[in-house]
Amino acid sequence: MYIRKQQIINNAAVIVAHPDDETLWTGGTILMNPAFKWQIITLCRGNDPDRAPKFNAALKVLHAEGEMGDLDDGPEQKPLKPQVIKKTIFSLLPPLEYDIIITHNPEGEYTRHRRHEEIGREVLSLWKKRKLFARELWLFAYEDGGGEYLPRPRPDADLETKLPKNIWQEKLRIITGIYDFHSQSFEARTTPATEAFYRFTDHEIIEKTN
Numbered sequence: 001m002y003i004r005k006q007q008i009i010n011n012a013a014v015i016v017a018h019p020d021d022e023t024l025w026t027g028g029t030i031l032m033n034p035a036f037k038w039q040i041i042t043l044c045r046g047n048d049p050d051r052a053p054k055f056n057a058a059l060k061v062l063h064a065e066g067e068m069g070d071l072d073d074g075p076e077q078k079p080l081k082p083q084v085i086k087k088t089i090f091s092l093l094p095p096l097e098y099d100i101i102i103t104h105n106p107e108g109e110y111t112r113h114r115r116h117e118e119i120g121r122e123v124l125s126l127w128k129k130r131k132l133f134a135r136e137l138w139l140f141a142y143e144d145g146g147g148e149y150l151p152r153p154r155p156d157a158d159l160e161t162k163l164p165k166n167i168w169q170e171k172l173r174i175i176t177g178i179y180d181f182h183s184q185s186f187e188a189r190t191t192p193a194t195e196a197f198y199r200f201t202d203h204e205i206i207e208k209t210n
């Protein structure tokens, strides 16, 4: 999947749990499509004095606009009410008709982070109910074999992009240089060189992930 620059400008939104998820799971796709108008929202850590400025610095490199929410993200990962997630999305995301919305998989990307799963579920549900408008909805398509290995593309993903080396390096630079993750951290070692998505179009939903 590579969408060339000469195509018309697309409105694209990325809805994630944490500052760094946008770069980890779809940063290459963002960097490879600089003609898109990217709007990135992260629902947690808006008041985190460490992570929030790093997110803003990452947005600059990604040539994106963005907003941050501050949903609970404590270590207990208490379940959030769908209503609360929905309210936060609507308070952060400009109410446009998007060409693409990209978000978490309802099954998450690794074993396991409840916020990723909750947000993927809610965005999918809002899109199905046409409360979020997008021609296409893309869900991250990664798995880690129940924690056996680092997250990798799911074999049945609809879209798979092997990132050019310079794009992957730029993405890794955001993770290690801007977000300050150590080169041996989970994040740096994970930083996928191939990005993978499930793609839903025209509201014909196929429950591939269930």
Ligand SMILES: [Zn+2]
Residues within 6 Å of the ligand: 017, 018, 021, 113, 116
């Ligand atoms: Zn995350």
